[in-house]
Amino acid sequence: MSSHAPPGSPGHPRLAPDDGYRGIFEASGDAIFVHDPATFAVTDANRRARELTGATLDELRANGLAYIAAVEPFTLERARAHLRRAAAGEPQRFEWRMRAAGSDAPRWVEVTIERVALRGADRLLALVRDFDARKVAEEALRASREELRAANEALERRVAERTAELREREAQLEESQRLARLGAWTWDAATGAVGWDAALCAALGVRADQAPRDLDAFLALLHDDDRERIAATVTRALTHRTPYAYDARFVLPDGRVRHVHGRGRLVFGADGAPTGMVGTAQDVTERREAELRLAEREAYYRSLIENTSDLVTFADAAGVVRYHSPSLTRMLGYPPESHVGSTSFDIIHRDDAVATRAAFAALVANPGKTGVLVYRLRHADGSWRTVESMARTVDPHSADAGIVINTRDVTDRKLAEEALARAKEDAERANRAKSEFLSRMSHELRTPMNSILGFGQLLARAQLPPSHAKGVGHIVSAGRHLLHLINEVLEISRIEAGRESFALEPVALAPAVQEALGLVRPLAQQHGVTLGDFGPDDAGGREAFVVADRRRLVQVLLNLLANAIKYNRPGGAVRVRGAPAADGGWALRVEDTGRGIPADRVGELFTPFARLGAETTDVEGTGLGLALSQRLCEAMGGALALESSGPAGSVFRVDLGAAPHPMGRGEEAARPPAPADVGGEATLLYVEDNLANLTLVEAILMSRPGWRIIPALQGQLGVELAREHLPDLVLLDLHLPDIPGAEVLRRLRADPRTAAIPVVVVSADATPASLERLRRAGADAYLTKPLDVDEFLAVVQRHLPARAT
Numbered sequence: 001m002s003s004h005a006p007p008g009s010p011g012h013p014r015l016a017p018d019d020g021y022r023g024i025f026e027a028s029g030d031a032i033f034v035h036d037p038a039t040f041a042v043t044d045a046n047r048r049a050r051e052l053t054g055a056t057l058d059e060l061r062a063n064g065l066a067y068i069a070a071v072e073p074f075t076l077e078r079a080r081a082h083l084r085r086a087a088a089g090e091p092q093r094f095e096w097r098m099r100a101a102g103s104d105a106p107r108w109v110e111v112t113i114e115r116v117a118l119r120g121a122d123r124l125l126a127l128v129r130d131f132d133a134r135k136v137a138e139e140a141l142r143a144s145r146e147e148l149r150a151a152n153e154a155l156e157r158r159v160a161e162r163t164a165e166l167r168e169r170e171a172q173l174e175e176s177q178r179l180a181r182l183g184a185w186t187w188d189a190a191t192g193a194v195g196w197d198a199a200l201c202a203a204l205g206v207r208a209d210q211a212p213r214d215l216d217a218f219l220a221l222l223h224d225d226d227r228e229r230i231a232a233t234v235t236r237a238l239t240h241r242t243p244y245a246y247d248a249r250f251v252l253p254d255g256r257v258r259h260v261h262g263r264g265r266l267v268f269g270a271d272g273a274p275t276g277m278v279g280t281a282q283d284v285t286e287r288r289e290a291e292l293r294l295a296e297r298e299a300y301y302r303s304l305i306e307n308t309s310d311l312v313t314f315a316d317a318a319g320v321v322r323y324h325s326p327s328l329t330r331m332l333g334y335p336p337e338s339h340v341g342s343t344s345f346d347i348i349h350r351d352d353a354v355a356t357r358a359a360f361a362a363l364v365a366n367p368g369k370t371g372v373l374v375y376r377l378r379h380a381d382g383s384w385r386t387v388e389s390m391a392r393t394v395d396p397h398s399a400d401a402g403i404v405i406n407t408r409d410v411t412d413r414k415l416a417e418e419a420l421a422r423a424k425e426d427a428e429r430a431n432r433a434k435s436e437f438l439s440r441m442s443h444e445l446r447t448p449m450n451s452i453l454g455f456g457q458l459l460a461r462a463q464l465p466p467s468h469a470k471g472v473g474h475i476v477s478a479g480r481h482l483l484h485l486i487n488e489v490l491e492i493s494r495i496e497a498g499r500e501s502f503a504l505e506p507v508a509l510a511p512a513v514q515e516a517l518g519l520v521r522p523l524a525q526q527h528g529v530t531l532g533d534f535g536p537d538d539a540g541g542r543e544a545f546v547v548a549d550r551r552r553l554v555q556v557l558l559n560l561l562a563n564a565i566k567y568n569r570p571g572g573a574v575r576v577r578g579a580p581a582a583d584g585g586w587a588l589r590v591e592d593t594g595r596g597i598p599a600d601r602v603g604e605l606f607t608p609f610a611r612l613g614a615e616t617t618d619v620e621g622t623g624l625g626l627a628l629s630q631r632l633c634e635a636m637g638g639a640l641a642l643e644s645s646g647p648a649g650s651v652f653r654v655d656l657g658a659a660p661h662p663m664g665r666g667e668e669a670a671r672p673p674a675p676a677d678v679g680g681e682a683t684l685l686y687v688e689d690n691l692a693n694l695t696l697v698e699a700i701l702m703s704r705p706g707w708r709i710i711p712a713l714q715g716q717l718g719v720e721l722a723r724e725h726l727p728d729l730v731l732l733d734l735h736l737p738d739i740p741g742a743e744v745l746r747r748l749r750a751d752p753r754t755a756a757i758p759v760v761v762v763s764a765d766a767t768p769a770s771l772e773r774l775r776r777a778g779a780d781a782y783l784t785k786p787l788d789v790d791e792f793l794a795v796v797q798r799h800l801p802a803r804a805t
Helices: 019-027 047-053 057-068 076-087 132-179 198-204 215-221 224-240 285-306 327-332 350-365 411-461 466-490 492-496 509-527 550-566 599-604 625-635 691-703 715-725 741-750 768-777 789-799
Strands: 031-035 042-045 092-099 106-118 121-130 183-188 194-196 244-251 257-268 274-283 311-315 321-324 371-378 384-395 398-409 505-508 545-548 573-580 586-592 639-646 649-656 682-687 707-712 729-732 759-763 781-784
Touching: 031 047, 042 047, 042 057, 047 057, 047 121, 057 076, 076 092, 076 106, 076 121, 106 132, 132 285, 132 384, 132 398, 183 198, 194 215, 198 274, 215 224, 224 244, 224 257, 224 274, 257 285, 311 327, 327 384, 350 371, 350 384, 350 398, 384 411, 411 466, 411 691, 411 789, 466 509, 505 509, 505 550, 509 545, 509 550, 509 573, 509 586, 545 550, 545 649, 550 573, 550 586, 550 625, 550 649, 599 639, 625 639, 625 649, 682 691, 682 715, 691 707, 691 789, 707 715, 715 729, 715 741, 729 741, 729 789, 741 759, 741 768, 759 789, 768 781, 781 789
Parallel strands: 682 707, 682 729, 729 759, 759 781
Antiparallel strands: 031 042, 031 121, 092 106, 106 121, 183 194, 183 274, 244 257, 257 274, 311 321, 311 398, 371 384, 384 398, 505 545, 573 586, 586 649, 639 649
């Protein structure tokens, strides 16, 4: 379809003509808004649109584009730009954020806008699909990947920081060793005196007069948490007569806390008895505090890694695992240390092993680049889990420092994607089956109608007695009405494609009502119901015209009259009255003398498939008639309502807008005169296996005595006759007993002898897809059965050479 076709042109989409499918419009899962292309005002919206915006249809019409509730940068001006481009004939498809009803947070929607023809006027059709959940999932996936990337970068920074800290620590230790001075101390067992030399006092920053003089003073300087431990260490050394070492905190007189590392040993006398102790002490405060800070940072990062839901793995360049985070147990059921010292390739699905090894090799060969891979791992219980891994070398310049791998379980996501793919495939398969069904049903229903209407038209063109002519007129009228109903059933594909049209024009009320009464009169006779006539008085005392689609108006009246007859009493009556309405329009009332509608079920009256208890009777029906009629009235700018109901009967009222008298033409156009006999000679090849259809075309062509027809009951025979006789035109049916009509067309176009012969397809398959496919294959014209005699002759004559016309 051309994206810039003007309204009403073949490339411009038109909505399907049956507003009875408004139920589908209302039940659509997508929000549908209809806009005026000039003002962008909302003219219609379905139920999902009203739910999404939280506004009634009247509010949407009054507030224009305010329903968008734009969120920066999705502004109203930006929305108008999309609408302007769509109004210019350029279909629009884009993502948008809007505030939905009942939600404070903006929601993501996908919007498609296209210009269409609706009820004879141009409109913009906007389809809005809420895909916030999918968008949120995508954002969550993107965020998780960003988290993985950030975690990798954090790990890289931690390694770099740890390396720098170690170097700093080494420098600090070297500096501490350079600056630290070993101090000596003594203890005399006989007197209990304690002595610190000047070096120890200087190392701890203690004046000589503040140094402890006895064991109690020495123990008093120790931190409360260290005192008992050091006392026990000294006692154990005295008992076992062994050297000892200790680390303790000293709380100096000025309140400073210093970490001291000391060593001590016993001094023995000549008799072998201990006479005291000597030792050394060193201030290691800076080193100890650095170690504590490093331990705290190590604990922080370990907690970070071990508590993440993703599996974090550290491996060397050969793929040997050096570390697995505890989440390995939660994800795959293995202890964290189970694969340390070996590779994890033995638990990778064999169908994924080659791709996984190749991805790991590429990672080693391209340090600094992030690799992402989806594959399957075996769970400890034997099942398979689908995972997604992101890996990167620790050193951006080499893989020698190792590789960090972050792995996430995406089994549920993978299953959801596969289910979505299957659902899409099932939907496409169902759509193909539906299209095939529509094509077949179109052929099966239209083929017998071709004979009925075709021969009926031929009889109508003949000179018949008045009584016979009237009967033939009824046959043609009823046949055309049945054809219209068939068309409505088969135009589901147009509705699904968003194309629907109404021919709204001034319609004379009395002739339309009289046509409907004539069609249901046999039904009234069958049920023993009196059907009243409709005269000038019933039409408001004068010739009234309303704005309507004449065929749809007759369909509404047929539905109402058929219900009034079927649900009436034996010997009852039905009549139609018309009168001006208070709003300046016209009101048609269908009155019956039936049993009435139960008061407690009036609310279900226009609900599809609701038969209000009639399903238990022998009256046939589907419960769709009233719902369909109401939608049709609304589409024509009118309304249908139950005005009253009771034991004496019911009254249904149809309200329609008034129309001025169409000056210069009558409502009922005169039958165009039959085309005059045309001179000239021509040869027509008709490839058709249905003898009734062949006989019909031969009868139609009797008015063209110079046109000779060659019949072919099989496709291959038709191809051979075309090559032999080189006819002026080929009439081709699609459904043939040997080969399809499309194949016949292909062979005719492929043969230089027959490639230029005009081919007019005559088929009961009237689906849009079939028409488009045959036109692309080279068909010059496409006539659908049942044939309109005048149209058939005009199309054939148009494609014949000049000498034949």
